Amino acid sequence: MTKRSAQAPPRDATPPRTRIQKRNRELILEAALEVFSQTGYRGATLDQIAAEAGLSKPNLLYYYPSKEAIHRELLHGLLDTWLDPLKALDHGGEPLDEILEYVRRKLQLARDFPRESRIFANEILQGAPTILPDLEGDLKTLVDRTAQTINHWVKADRLAPVDPVHLIFSIWALTQHYADFEVQVRAVNGGADPFPAAEQHLETLFRRMLSPA
Structure with missing residues (x-):
């Protein structure tokens, strides 16, 4: 040679x-x-x-x-972005602070990436034909790991009793709504930026729900 x-x-x-x-x-x-x-x-x-x-x-x-190839690349890049805030949750941190920071990060994604959020929502509504393996794999693994941490915090009386998986679902629903229904939100809100008040409202809501007695 x-x-x-x-x-x-x-x-x-x-x-x-x-x-x-x-x-x-x-x-x-x-x-x-x-x-x-x-x-x-x-x-x-x-x-x-x-x-x-x-x-x-x-x-x-x-x-x-093909159109499929473009859509696939967009979705996989978006999924990484969507998982980052949950990955950033510090399992050794102060429980309530970590969850409230996760809520803020998710709301920031809704504010900064509304188009991406709508594409993701549309994929889910169609049955997730492109990213279902990712949802059943990486996403489920990450949620399961986070749920174990939340359960540990609850058992240690560092959080009020809560179903950890449905807590995560609630955070997704209450933050991504501002992106997926942006037109409706702004119409009802008189065209004003909803995010400052939304952040304050969601922090109050989750703080009251999760603060230990």
Whole structure:
């Protein structure tokens, strides 16, 4: 074997993406995020995504072979973002502080990533055909681990008695609502930013519910 062949990359090695390729993939994902969040997965088309990205359809297909491939990449990136606040919960921290901080982080996600939240909600409403294995795997493992910690806090009288899994469900429902029903929330709220009052309300709600006697 010569020195040149010893240093040659394997034939199936993927060459690094160029700056233009990275930019175009980002353009496509951002455009798809906008289209999917407005029309849902079934209503979205490659033509709409290409137009939103400012690219031709053949150019888009160079990077992604199908609408499904774009949707899959968006969802898996989103799932990582959605799990991060729960992963950040400190199992050795002060229980009430940790849960209230988790509520704040989830509300911040609803404020900063409403389109992503709607795409995620639409995927769930369709039966989670793309990410069901992730929900049954990584998400369930993370929730189970967090539930064990909450149960430990309850048994140590550091939190009021609560069903830990349904507590997590309640936090999801009460925070993601502000993203998934953003139009309704702002209409009823007179167009005002709902998040400052929402944060105060949710902190009061969970503090009263979870503070040990």
